Amino acid sequence: MTLRALQREFQRALLAGDTRFLSRIAETPGADSARRLTVYAEAYRLRLREALEVDYPKLRTLLGPTQFAELADTYIGRHPSRHPSLRWLGRHMAALLAQTAPWSAQPVLSEMAAFEWAQGEVFDAPEAGVVAVAEIADIAPPDWPRLHFQAHPSLRRLDLSWNVVPIWQALDQNESPAPPSAATTPQAWLLWRRQLDIHWRSLGVEERWAVDAWRRGAAFGEICEGLCEWLPPEHVPVHAAGLLKSWVDAGLISVLVLD
Amino acid sequence: MRETPATTSRPYLGYGLGLRTEHYDSVLQRRPAVDWFEITSENYMIGGGKALHILERVRADYPMVMHGVSLSIGGTDPLDEDYLGQLKALAARVEPEWISDHLCWTAMEGQHLHDLLPLPYTEEAVRHVAERVCRVQDFLGRQILLENVSSYLTYTCSQMPEWEFLDAVARRADCLILLDINNVHVSSHNHCFDPLDYINALPAERIRQFHLAGHSHNGPIIVDTHDQPVIEPVWQLYAAAVRRFGMVSTMIERDDNIPALTELLDELQRARTIAAPILKSSAA
Numbered sequence A: 001m002t003l004r005a006l007q008r009e010f011q012r013a014l015l016a017g018d019t020r021f022l023s024r025i026a027e028t029p030g031a032d033s034a035r036r037l038t039v040y041a042e043a044y045r046l047r048l049r050e051a052l053e054v055d056y057p058k059l060r061t062l063l064g065p066t067q068f069a070e071l072a073d074t075y076i077g078r079h080p081s082r083h084p085s086l087r088w089l090g091r092h093m094a095a096l097l098a099q100t101a102p103w104s105a106q107p108v109l110s111e112m113a114a115f116e117w118a119q120g121e122v123f124d125a126p127e128a129g130v131v132a133v134a135e136i137a138d139i140a141p142p143d144w145p146r147l148h149f150q151a152h153p154s155l156r157r158l159d160l161s162w163n164v165v166p167i168w169q170a171l172d173q174n175e176s177p178a179p180p181s182a183a184t185t186p187q188a189w190l191l192w193r194r195q196l197d198i199h200w201r202s203l204g205v206e207e208r209w210a211v212d213a214w215r216r217g218a219a220f221g222e223i224c225e226g227l228c229e230w231l232p233p234e235h236v237p238v239h240a241a242g243l244l245k246s247w248v249d250a251g252l253i254s255v256l257v258l259d
Numbered sequence B: 001m002r003e004t005p006a007t008t009s010r011p012y013l014g015y016g017l018g019l020r021t022e023h024y025d026s027v028l029q030r031r032p033a034v035d036w037f038e039i040t041s042e043n044y045m046i047g048g049g050k051a052l053h054i055l056e057r058v059r060a061d062y063p064m065v066m067h068g069v070s071l072s073i074g075g076t077d078p079l080d081e082d083y084l085g086q087l088k089a090l091a092a093r094v095e096p097e098w099i100s101d102h103l104c105w106t107a108m109e110g111q112h113l114h115d116l117l118p119l120p121y122t123e124e125a126v127r128h129v130a131e132r133v134c135r136v137q138d139f140l141g142r143q144i145l146l147e148n149v150s151s152y153l154t155y156t157c158s159q160m161p162e163w164e165f166l167d168a169v170a171r172r173a174d175c176l177i178l179l180d181i182n183n184v185h186v187s188s189h190n191h192c193f194d195p196l197d198y199i200n201a202l203p204a205e206r207i208r209q210f211h212l213a214g215h216s217h218n219g220p221i222i223v224d225t226h227d228q229p230v231i232e233p234v235w236q237l238y239a240a241a242v243r244r245f246g247m248v249s250t251m252i253e254r255d256d257n258i259p260a261l262t263e264l265l266d267e268l269q270r271a272r273t274i275a276a277p278i279l280k281s282s283a284a
């Protein structure tokens, strides 16, 4: 038997409980082959479960440890690790929760998973500088409409219909959270990292449109035109300049591009 | 027992610890009396953020070595070029004294099992692993260290004891050895061999680092959990290893149930206390 065939049998024993591999295990006093294999099978499941616990602590609190373990086992069965680091194991959690009964009946779970995953992405996104207010002031007003913005690599946008952020915050303070409730329209959120800390805030409807527009590549001029949908045109320049200053102050923008 | 002069000229870092997130603050604030730190390479193969920031601050004050868990040197999937590229990039950043991984396999058909799975001790596996080690060493531009793993099963097809396998791979690939003393103890218990046979058979000139760790029992099997203090028989085996190999950079590996840093510093002190008289008498 080749090394590869042996490893394939071992893997199938671990992932699918295939028993053919048992005959490859040497008999040694102390424990039989099934027992020896079980040590590996248990360690595999526990290790992956723990990685999911690290990524989704508040989801785990919402579900309780027993239900979370069931979820983790379902997850591991569907999404075995495809990456050398366990850091990426949990990336399909929100999708699985949204699509799979019984969890899909509680959409707050999927949204909590999305919120926690986004925090992890923000936490170890690449480093980048941020634009200073003075750099904007240096740009001549006639050039402003041609201004494009590159987001800080940590910037993430989420739309959440459920009150997952207040629930997350309550759990984080060891307080009992409000019961899950859904808003009539989803709330837009922005998450990003500043120095080493994660920040988030909600966005009003026009700011949400504006942020999504510049992240798509829209120039500042287009953004001003678009804002006319919510504001009288004479108020747009001041309002748009105010938004831009707030984005720069918060460290959301890494590069200014004129073209 | 083969005697080895304690003067074997190998780079020597002293007594170290694994760098763990739980100790980030104590390490940065108290600059503990640790000679060096070992990092788990995969934990820092990320874009940026707090972990890399702390890594740089700790590195500024301490020598470091990089220890990987996902190279899958004994695997039969092609070597992961992406992974190797990231490893090399991290090494350029950390400038470690050396880089190690495990003599095991961890992935199959693109699926990562995140466990250090044992290899069969066969001529085929020696050839396979040695050839891959050579390619990794060429790519990284340096020798790597391979660590013996704890195992809970052996294969019917094995043709030699584990220590002969490790010795053969190291010689054929011209690589170095990270000897985990606890893993020798664990495997000797699980597979009924004399741990001293293991220690005495290894090529002294290739031993570059020791790991010491604790473990736990799962029925009749000892599992390498790194969640307990080092036990007495492992300290005794450590003394035997120091007698046999002389001055070897030594560290405590604690990955779970992590105690205060001071507790690990005490354990590290115990290692110094055991090794000092042995090294002194062999130098005399």
Ligand SMILES: [Fe+2]
Residues within 6 Å of the ligand: B147, B180, B183, B211, B213, B253
């Ligand atoms: Fe080790």
